[in-house]
Amino acid sequence: MTILSSSGIAPDIQTMNLCFYGAGSMAEALVRGLLDRGLTEPTRISMMNRQNAERMRELNDRYGINGAVTGGDKETMLREADIVFLAMKPKDAADAIRGVRDLLHPGQLVVSLIAGMTIATLETLLEKPMPIARTMPNTSCTIGLGATGISFSSSATDAQRRLTDAMFQAVGLTAVVDEPMLETVTGLSGSGPAYIYYMMEAMIAAGAKLGLTEEAARELTIQTILGAAHMVKATGEDPAELRRKVTSPNGTTQAAIEVFAAFRFTEAVEAAIARASARAVEMGAEIERNAKS
Incomplete structure (x- = not known):
């Protein structure tokens, strides 16, 4: 396990499109942290949830991000994203991922914030080989004092690992661990x-x-x-x-x-x-x- 403190920004992320599927407190905490620390621009971030258009307008007004309202918005945002953050509730995750997996492609990095969902389960749901970062952050990311555990799929490249680490280091401390240890991270720092x-x-x-x-x-x-x-x-x-x-x-x-x-x-x-x-x-x-x- 390596522990890294917050330092530096991955320069190439400035040109990437980030899409958050799920707009709850954890997704908002990460978005706010990324923006407050200048890691990316609001126009590079899109967010969506299943139905709540009012929540999308609220986040758009608060941060200037692109909030999806229509189904067409969601499809475009997911197809054009370089990094897709899966931040839906665990009980909704399987059906939600099935509903969008045809919009995703192996050139994207999938970052999961879903508590309990293993990389193997996510790979099963995606039905295609994609690089995956499974993470367990906490809401202190909002103020740059988060603690995030991270594990990677075997298909994640070194560059994608550094990129993921840099994003979460920008909002706190990261611990890269073997995947079984993420459940312990959930119990210790996630909650x-x-x-x-x-x-x-x-x-x-x-x-x-x-x-x-x-x-x-x-x-x-x-x-x-x-x-x-x-x-x-x-x-x-x-x-x-x-x-x-x-x-x-x-x-x-x-x-x-x-x-x-x-x-x-x-x-x-x-x-x-x-x-x-x-x-x-x-x-x-x-x-x-x-x-x-």
Whole structure:
């Protein structure tokens, strides 16, 4: 596995047409990140979904991208794309891909953002050999702090691998992993922001319950989470060591940690990530069944 931090832009992407099939929060996060960092121009990006014309107009107004409204728009955008991002919901993926596969051709790079869908299943659905990058980003791509796991099909060229890596590096950090590890990436970082938000919800609620205003509890919680993350990154120290440094014997932090331990906090986190990873496998199996039906 290689970990790469955000750096540089692949120069040839500026001349490429990018088409997003699916216009949900993850697709929007990636589009916003790519545009904010100057990786491409709005006129080079097209987006579509199954039926929601209002959503297309909203995205067009917000980013200046080309939102498909008619069936003819969709066909043209898919045929002319150099890179096709598959960002539909997993439950809709098999039927959606079957519906457009005749519009795609081997000269395109397919980038999948579909949780659980394996490269093998996607190849089955496409019914033609195409280079594929299977990815698992998270919504922090919106602000350039995303974490994305990437695996490639055997037909992806070195140039396509570099291009994919460059696109996702532009919106955060990438980890190129063997495909089976993408389910773990899904459980750890793909769903990970929600775990931190959940923790923040609890901290804010606790602060308010103990007498702080909700605004004060919120601001203190945000700064605490932000500062802790920056400490780990800036110092390079292990989180466990940083925790030990601020946990004085018989002090307030130790008292809190003992409560977490009593509620089996570590085991709960491990079980949650394992369950999310397992659910990604289950979703993949469901998609595979649909692909073969």
